[in-house]
């Protein structure tokens with residue numbers, strides 16, 4: 001399964017997870033993002049949706065994450081007293097069980113243990129993730145919520161390089177331009193989330209509204225198509241079947257080079 005051009009995100013859906021993931025697959029999504037972090041995700045609900053979807057495993061791109069204890073609630077997918085390498089192995093085994101699969105396409109470190117730099121535990125976690133990759137139960141590794149300095153350090157230390165970065169993407173940082181530039185140079189695919197919700201002010205500007213009018217598409221489609229055209233893999237977690245179809249249809253048109261440039265600078269002028 002090649003990496004899809006859109007990911008369906010499964011956060012914050014609780015008891016609706018199975019129903020919504022099934023609707024997303026029915027709408028045409030083939031890439032699914034989740035995490036073994038019960039506080040925000042119901043990974044077993046994703047697994048139930050996959051099993052009942054009628055779509056075969058090899059037609060799906062499944063991404064899940066290892067999450068440190070500080071970002072979990074009491075519903076831990078590992079032994080809180082184990083070392084982090086063991087926790088990665090336990091969390092991964094639990095993900096396979098939840099998702100009812102033998103392999104994961106992309107296994108992501110949900111976020112480094114600190115805001116700047118990396119700690120020894122981050123390097124230990126990455127080593128454990130590399131071993132999962134070595135065992136061929138994981139096709140690609142990724143890292144999320146990462147600053148440029150952290151990504152550079154990780155790439156310096158990693159034997160298996162990250163294939164994905166998943167970050168919240170703010171127009172006011174020129175859509176995470178520095179991280180995206182580094183990713184492009186290293187052949188890492190940048191996944192952007194909160195593309196709509198993190199940029200509400202920018203999406204109200206006259207400059208944006210003019211682009212929407214020119215393209216004759218919805219505001220969400222403009223943002224997602226911009227993301228794809230500049231090389232990002234966007235995420236949407238919409239709960240609305242019409243929005244699911246609308247988001248996937250963003251691929252059916254192109255923004256002009258001039259409008260792409262206006263989008264790049266939307267939050268930085």
Ligand SMILES: NC(=O)c1ccc[n+]([C@@H]2O[C@H](COP(=O)([O-])OP(=O)(O)OC[C@H]3O[C@@H](n4cnc5c(N)ncnc54)[C@H](OP(=O)(O)O)[C@@H]3O)[C@@H](O)[C@H]2O)c1
Nearest residue numbers: 009010011033144193194195220235236237238239240243
């Ligand atoms: N790595 C991380 O730490 C992290 C953090 C946050 C999120 N994520 C991932 O990213 C996914 C997406 O999260 P998100 O923060 O980008 O927010 P989101 O869950 O996609 O929320 C988007 C919001 O915009 C609204 N919306 C209106 N029109 C829309 C349209 N056409 N298409 C899509 N949404 C539309 C949605 O409402 P409707 O539901 O009514 O459409 C919803 O309220 C998550 O599910 C998760 O998988 C990862």
